[in-house]
Amino acid sequence: xxxxIILTLVIxxxxxxxxxxxxxxxxxxxxxxxxxxxxxxxxxxxAAITSFTxxxxxxxxxxxxxxxxxxxxxSVAASINEVSLAFASITLVTGSIWGRIIWGIWWTWxxxxxxxxxxxxxxxxxxxxxxxxxxxxxxxxxxxxxxxFACVDxxxxxxxxxxxxxxxxxxxxxxxxxxxxxxxxxxxxxxxxLALLMLSAALILIRxxxxxMKREIDAMxxxxxxx
Amino acid sequence: MTFLRRxxxxxxxxxxxxIRSKEAVNASISFALVILLLFSFAFDLEPEQIRDIAGxxxxxxxAFAGTLILNRSFARELVNDCLDALLASPVTGAELxxxxxxxxxxxxxxxxxxxxxxxxxxxxxxxxxxxxxFLVMLLGTWGITVIGTMFSxxxxxxRLRELMLPTLIYPMLxxxxxxxxxxxxxxxxxxxxxxxxxxxxxxVAFNVIFTILALAxxxxxxxx
Amino acid sequence: xxxxxFTFMFYGFTAAWLIIMIYVISIxxxxxxxxxxxxxxxxMVEEDEQAKKASSPSRER
Numbered sequence: 001x002x003x004x005i006i007l008t009l010v011i012x013x014x015x016x017x018x019x020x021x022x023x024x025x026x027x028x029x030x031x032x033x034x035x036x037x038x039x040x041x042x043x044x045x046x047a048a049i050t051s052f053t054x055x056x057x058x059x060x061x062x063x064x065x066x067x068x069x070x071x072x073x074x075s076v077a078a079s080i081n082e083v084s085l086a087f088a089s090i091t092l093v094t095g096s097i098w099g100r101i102i103w104g105i106w107w108t109w110x111x112x113x114x115x116x117x118x119x120x121x122x123x124x125x126x127x128x129x130x131x132x133x134x135x136x137x138x139x140x141x142x143x144x145x146x147x148x149f150a151c152v153d154x155x156x157x158x159x160x161x162x163x164x165x166x167x168x169x170x171x172x173x174x175x176x177x178x179x180x181x182x183x184x185x186x187x188x189x190x191x192x193x194l195a196l197l198m199l200s201a202a203l204i205l206i207r208x209x210x211x212x213m214k215r216e217i218d219a220m221x222x223x224x225x226x227x
Numbered sequence: 228m229t230f231l232r233r234x235x236x237x238x239x240x241x242x243x244x245x246i247r248s249k250e251a252v253n254a255s256i257s258f259a260l261v262i263l264l265l266f267s268f269a270f271d272l273e274p275e276q277i278r279d280i281a282g283x284x285x286x287x288x289x290a291f292a293g294t295l296i297l298n299r300s301f302a303r304e305l306v307n308d309c310l311d312a313l314l315a316s317p318v319t320g321a322e323l324x325x326x327x328x329x330x331x332x333x334x335x336x337x338x339x340x341x342x343x344x345x346x347x348x349x350x351x352x353x354x355x356x357x358x359x360x361f362l363v364m365l366l367g368t369w370g371i372t373v374i375g376t377m378f379s380x381x382x383x384x385x386r387l388r389e390l391m392l393p394t395l396i397y398p399m400l401x402x403x404x405x406x407x408x409x410x411x412x413x414x415x416x417x418x419x420x421x422x423x424x425x426x427x428x429x430x431v432a433f434n435v436i437f438t439i440l441a442l443a444x445x446x447x448x449x450x451x
Numbered sequence: 452x453x454x455x456x457f458t459f460m461f462y463g464f465t466a467a468w469l470i471i472m473i474y475v476i477s478i479x480x481x482x483x484x485x486x487x488x489x490x491x492x493x494x495m496v497e498e499d500e501q502a503k504k505a506s507s508p509s510r511e512r
Contacts (some may be wrong), residue, residue: 035456040463086474097463121398132385160402213485220492
């Protein structure tokens with residue numbers, strides 16, 4: 001059943017992404033100010049929204065563990081955070097490439113990129129913490145607390161860097177190229193978002209199952225050593 | 228009242244232990260001086276340029292030196308199972324945490340009060356609004372202390388404790404550090420404080436939010 | 452400008468897909484390692500139990 005769900009999600013998201021690629025390259029016109037590079041938005045923004053949503057759902061899953069002490073919720077939290085980290089990396093890399101064309105430099109300390117970089121660092125720390133703890137319950141407990149701190153902090157980091165940049169202006173990546181996007185140009189963005197959300201759901205399901213396998217291995221090792 | 232009494236008892240214990248040994252404070256002050264020395268090689272600037280980056284330099288020194296004190300905070304209790312004894316005592320996790328926070332706060336403020344005049348002398352930086360600057364130091368240091376003590380509690384039993392603590396706390400501290408840096412910059416450069424009031428709000432908001440969060444979650448971290 | 456524009460657009464798309472592919476491959480490799488480990492530990496537990504069953508009748512005597 002699980003395998004069927006994963007396959008369905010992967011196939012559907014693959015189809016939507018493929019169809020969207022066709023739309024993006026052949027139907028959507030170049031943006032007036034930015035040219036062809038503007039199309040990167042169709043990966044950059046959905047990846048950003050997917051990862052951001054994932055981090056917050058991961059936090060709630062961690063809170064769920066703290067309330068119910070069910071290690072499956074910790075597995076879900078770790079899986080979601082890992083997949084979100086991958087999508088956060090995509091956000092940063094595509095944002096950097098976009099900045100290279102718009103501003104001629106690879107990195108701009110733009111508030112969004114900087115905040116995402118901080119988010120990445122915090123969650124690298126999250127996974128370093130998880131690797132450093134052997135006991136599953138301690139690992140789950142401390143990871144949950146760290147993700148709560150991280151999610152509360154991210155909002156403050158975002159706002160403080162934004163205000164810092166209003167006082168020390170630098171290059172800023174404009175998503176909408178001054179104005180709004182024309183209606184025809186926005187649709188592929190939301191379809192890509194749906195596709196990436198489905199893909200991340202499939203990856204999360206696979207990772208959660210791997211975490212369950214790890215727990216089974218640990219349990220059998222303990223059983224073998226106990227008797 | 229019991230909360231306050233127990234908190235102050237924990238704080239007094241930590242301060243007494245540190246005053247007798249002076250290990251962490253000495254190391255922290257030495258480290259702060261070394262960083263100030265290294266900055267002099269890294270940045271060979273005119274006085275006006277130094278004043279421009281003074282706020283940032285100062286808070287980098289405070290943040291790096293403060294980590295040495297924060298690392299010791301819970302690690303000192305590992306010897307002879309003192310941490311287990313403390314957790315088994317009537318002192319709650321929140322009281323233990325807040326007491327250690329207060330002790331760390333005092334120690335980091337001592338390091339800062341010694342580093343600040345040294346910084347001013349080394350880099351020929353005038354400090355016109357000393358009282359306001361001290362207020363900024365009080366606010367900024369509390370943010371560093373709360374996050375640092377909380378993560379010190381989290382990492383106390385880990386193998387790579389000294390490595391993990393800086394890795395975890397510096398990204399978290401960015402709002403507090405940016406706020407403190409901006410305010411220090413404005414005060415050192417005689418800027419308009421009224422226009423930069425947003426940074427006071429960020430500092431206060433950071434301190435309040437994370438103090439409450441830490442007090443609420445520290446029992447889970449220490450005990451389970 | 453416009454050819455550089457197109458080139459970097461392709462770099463961007465390639466980078467995004469590359470990161471996804473690398474992540475999926477790392478998950479697949481982890482799955483293989485976990486399955487091997489799981490089979491190994493299961494065999495170890497079964498052998499242990501068989502060894503205990505074989506030795507327990509002699510203990511009763």
